[in-house]
Amino acid sequence: MNGHEYDLATAVRPTGDHTYAADLHDGWDIGGVPNGGYLLTVAGRALAQSVERPDPLTVTCHYLAPARSGPIELTTELVRAGRRHATAMATVRQDGNEVARVIGTFGDLQQQRDGRHLATLKPPEIPPPDECVHVTPIPDHPQSPPPITEKVSLRIAPEDLGFALGTPHGRAEIKGWAEFADGRDADTSALPLFADAFPPTVFNAGFPIGWMPTIELTVHVRKRPARGLLLCEFRTNLVSNGYMEVDGVIFDATGEVAAMSRQLAATPRGQT
Amino acid sequence: MNGHEYDLATAVRPTGDHTYAADLHDGWDIGGVPNGGYLLTVAGRALAQSVERPDPLTVTCHYLAPARSGPIELTTELVRAGRRHATAMATVRQDGNEVARVIGTFGDLQQQRDGRHLATLKPPEIPPPDECVHVTPIPDHPQSPPPITEKVSLRIAPEDLGFALGTPHGRAEIKGWAEFADGRDADTSALPLFADAFPPTVFNAGFPIGWMPTIELTVHVRKRPARGLLLCEFRTNLVSNGYMEVDGVIFDATGEVAAMSRQLAATPRGQT
Numbered sequence: 001m002n003g004h005e006y007d008l009a010t011a012v013r014p015t016g017d018h019t020y021a022a023d024l025h026d027g028w029d030i031g032g033v034p035n036g037g038y039l040l041t042v043a044g045r046a047l048a049q050s051v052e053r054p055d056p057l058t059v060t061c062h063y064l065a066p067a068r069s070g071p072i073e074l075t076t077e078l079v080r081a082g083r084r085h086a087t088a089m090a091t092v093r094q095d096g097n098e099v100a101r102v103i104g105t106f107g108d109l110q111q112q113r114d115g116r117h118l119a120t121l122k123p124p125e126i127p128p129p130d131e132c133v134h135v136t137p138i139p140d141h142p143q144s145p146p147p148i149t150e151k152v153s154l155r156i157a158p159e160d161l162g163f164a165l166g167t168p169h170g171r172a173e174i175k176g177w178a179e180f181a182d183g184r185d186a187d188t189s190a191l192p193l194f195a196d197a198f199p200p201t202v203f204n205a206g207f208p209i210g211w212m213p214t215i216e217l218t219v220h221v222r223k224r225p226a227r228g229l230l231l232c233e234f235r236t237n238l239v240s241n242g243y244m245e246v247d248g249v250i251f252d253a254t255g256e257v258a259a260m261s262r263q264l265a266a267t268p269r270g271q272t
Numbered sequence: 273m274n275g276h277e278y279d280l281a282t283a284v285r286p287t288g289d290h291t292y293a294a295d296l297h298d299g300w301d302i303g304g305v306p307n308g309g310y311l312l313t314v315a316g317r318a319l320a321q322s323v324e325r326p327d328p329l330t331v332t333c334h335y336l337a338p339a340r341s342g343p344i345e346l347t348t349e350l351v352r353a354g355r356r357h358a359t360a361m362a363t364v365r366q367d368g369n370e371v372a373r374v375i376g377t378f379g380d381l382q383q384q385r386d387g388r389h390l391a392t393l394k395p396p397e398i399p400p401p402d403e404c405v406h407v408t409p410i411p412d413h414p415q416s417p418p419p420i421t422e423k424v425s426l427r428i429a430p431e432d433l434g435f436a437l438g439t440p441h442g443r444a445e446i447k448g449w450a451e452f453a454d455g456r457d458a459d460t461s462a463l464p465l466f467a468d469a470f471p472p473t474v475f476n477a478g479f480p481i482g483w484m485p486t487i488e489l490t491v492h493v494r495k496r497p498a499r500g501l502l503l504c505e506f507r508t509n510l511v512s513n514g515y516m517e518v519d520g521v522i523f524d525a526t527g528e529v530a531a532m533s534r535q536l537a538a539t540p541r542g543q544t
Contacts, residue, residue: 058488060490062330062351062359062377064359079336079370085487087334089361089373098351098352101351101361101375103375105487105536117512118474118477118508118516120444120510172392205390207388215329215330215357215377216330216332220517222512222515223512223513235392237391237393237529237532238391238393239388239389240389240528240529243329243494244390245492245494245532257510257512260509260510260534262490264329264330264377266356
């Protein structure tokens with residue numbers, strides 16, 4: 001841990017054999033509700049500590065109730081520890097109510113070396129960061145970008161900013177560069193945060209701007225990201241029956257895939 | 273439940289407040305190890321019963337150790353029951369050892385009606401079922417398709433059968449039609465099985481044929497499938513550092529997406 005905001009905001013302190021205390025910090029929220037990716041990274045920190053493995057290979061969070069800033073309690077359960085992998089589960093409680101349940105399998109991505117390689121996904125071709133639009137909160141503006149954009153710096157591809165200007169392009173996608181605003185390097189623990197930090201894809205498909213509660217988010221972490229900006233691409237392929245999925249790919253500065261994510265969310269209320 | 277093989281092979285019987293007994297049947301295996309999708313459907317049945325909701329909206333299974341045919345014990349935990357959704361977890365034990373941990377959120381896809389619709393994925397253009405290759409076990413043949421192909425009938429697109437003929441096309445994908453061999457209709461409970469029933473994508477990228485242990489499989493069930501054959505498409509976009517992902521889309525007979533799946537697996541041993 002050091003003095004960077006992310007480390008402070010995701011710090012967990014052991015309070016017993018399998019219990020941890022943490023604080024969900026102000027400023028990592030969207031409309032007052034701590035970002036789902038942020039919540040997952042806090043739980044991921046407790047899980048990684050509990051299993052003593054550095055990298056979350058695949059983590060899944062089911063969101064049970066909206067959290068708020070303030071103290072949370074985490075209880076971890078070691079499901080299985082093997083030579084290469086360890087699987088563990090965490091409950092996240094606030095005011096005695098469970099707000100999230102997380103399961104993950106952890107390992108060491110630095111030790112996993114295998115000659116086989118196949119990569120079909122290419123980084124999206126968007127303008128360089130300084131030609132993208134830096135999204136930051138606008139004081140007292142009703143449609144201000146959420147506070148979390150002060151922590152996670154987003155530079156959105158101009159073509160995907162139509163939703164904010166009333167001219168969505170009609171495709172449920174959004175792309176851009178991301179990094180910690182205070183200069184901290186992204187590591188594997190933080191990738192689930194970046195996987196949930198962009199504005200919803202469907203705003204660009206003309207959906208009304210509003211809260212879309214995530215039901216479940218799964219992130220596969222595939223490499224320790226190289227230093228530098230992350231290039232992120234999110235797309236929704238299916239909205240139906242009141243649900244939608246969001247698929248994300250996070251490339252690191254070398255152009256390799258650092259993480260893939262998928263979430264299931266409920267479409268906004270009032271559209272039934 | 274009725275007399276169809278799938279119903280018999282996934283039957284769970286309550287043995288206590290939150291415990292169920294089941295039998296993993298012979299014939300649903302690959303190389304003696306019950307198929308991961310099959311194991312997930314059995315756990316899904318226990319979970320759906322325990323939460324009294326018909327449809328698995330999103331289910332995730334972490335595979336902890338290879339199972340075998342024979343009795344298993346399931347313990348369920350209700351994580352949260354709300355108006356629209358219920359989330360529950362299951363442990364799956366065999367001979368006292370936990371072989372899988374499952375978490376899922378369940379609901380009712382028939383009741384979820386929402387005016388918003390967006391669908392970018394189109395069914396792959398492959399020949400009709402009778403022009404695809406019906407894969408069935410070959411008695412006493414060392415490279416016979418696995419026993420599960422007697423339960424789940426697969427008709428693989430000819431272009432994707434190269435792996436079996438020594439002429440893989442080089443793309444990590446496989447497409448085909450699927451249905452229960454005994455004529456049972458696929459329902460939402462069964463979709464996780466179909467999501468894991470095809471030969472590995474990477475065989476068509478020239479990877480050696482061998483067992484690829486699934487670490488985690490997540491399936492989003494998006495609609496109750498219409499009667500008829502399912503059209504399935506699986507693709508691997510990234511193999512690196514000893515891991516690979518498999519992305520699946522299952523279309524029903526109307527051409528709509530019934531389920532999306534993603535799994536993380538370890539690449540075969542001996543390639544380090």
